[in-house]
Amino acid sequence: MIAYIIRRLIGAVLVMLAVATLVFFMIRLVPGDPIAAMLADSGSPEAREALIRRLGLDQPLLVQFWRWFTGVLQGDFGASLYGSNQPVADILMTALPKTLSLALLSFIIAIAIAVPAGIVSATRKNSAADVGVSLFAFLGLSMPDFWLAILLIIIFAANLQWLPAIGYAPMSEGFWEWLQHLILPAIAIGTGFSAIIARMIRSSMLEVLQADYMRTAASKGLTHRVMLLRHALPNAMIPVITVVGIAFALLISGAVVVENVFSIKGLGRVLIQGIQNRDYPVVQGAVLLVSAFFVLSNLIVDLLYVVIDPRIRYS
Incomplete structure (x- = not known):
């Protein structure tokens, strides 16, 4: 196991090196000039040249x-x-806690909905509960998260005035304040993911419940609860x-639309703004950070x- 983890970590480092190389060169293939975007129509040729030299963009790409890369x-x-x-690390560290x-x-909400829904749907196949879970999954997969976010704002923020409509409160201001600002966007994001996971659990549970060892467990007189959970x-x-x-x-990198709806400047929003502004260092740093989360995940x-199945061993 330790040898396997070491190999995976070495592979992760190689993946990150490849990502760093690709993102550096590919972002420069995107049409647009950061200098033109910064100076607009007000910059003289002299000012443009001075800005290019100050930012080091006059150097060959390999030198840049x-x-x-060494940095x-x-x-x-x-x-x-x-x-x-502003240092890119400071920008990312400011946005990362919000996105995390x-x-x-969102992940907790998705799991809390999906696990019991998937189990009930599988154990009561073709019942009213199964139809209800299937309908919920269909709606969850069909509804765009930004539409659900706007709907939640209209109901719980504008009409009922129970929760704030926009913004983010750090945990240092109190747990309840933090939760109030995040519960609506978390529901908007988590609902779609809960539908995906619930359908996956249902499909996998139905296959397992028809296995031979489940019939053997039933013949031994085990209770339904023990058979199901163990x-x-x-x-x-x-x-x-x-x-x-x-x-x-995906939740780490894919919440940009909902972040914009609720005016939360998280990692996704920073990445999109960096791409729009042709802010190469910000885009490179954000993509590397997101890639690290995928590798770690x-x-x-x-x-x-x-942990789940002791029969699995890595050699």
Whole structure:
């Protein structure tokens, strides 16, 4: 197991190196000029040349890449091309807690809905409960998260005035204040993911419940609850864990639309603004950070396989 983890970590480092190289060169293939965007129509040719030299954009691409890459190896992601040349690390560390908080709460809501819904749907196949879960999954997959977000704002913020409509409150201001600002966007994001996971659990549970060892467990006189929780659910969770791991990584990077609806400047919003502004260092740093979450998520999923099913061993 330790040797496997070491190999995976080495592979993760190689993946991150490849991502760093690709994002550096591919962002520069996007049409647009950061200097033109910064100066608009007000800059003279002299001012343009001076700004290019100050930002180091007059150097060959390979020289620029080497300077940025060696900085990343030392924990320096460079500085934003805009504003007061704020370090990219500071921008990302300001946005990351907001995105992580939103992703974690959305993930908890999705799991809290999906697991019992998927189990009930599988154990009561073709019943009213199964039809209800299938209908919920259909609606959850069909509704755009931004539409659900707007609907929640209209109901709970504008009409009932129970919760704030926009903004983010850090945990330092209190748990309730933090939860009030995040519960609506978390529901908007988590509902769609809960539908995906619930359908996955239902499909996997139905397959497991028809297995021979489940009939053997029933012939031994085990109760339905023991059969379900100790035999069916752990075996059914193997493919579900894969989907859950990918879903959590997607929550980190895919909440940009809902973040904009609720005016939360998280990681996704920072990335989109960086692309719009051609802010190369910000885009490079954000993509690297998101890639790191995907790599880490895949490693955790592989390790959870062993925890859930002791028969799985990595050699």
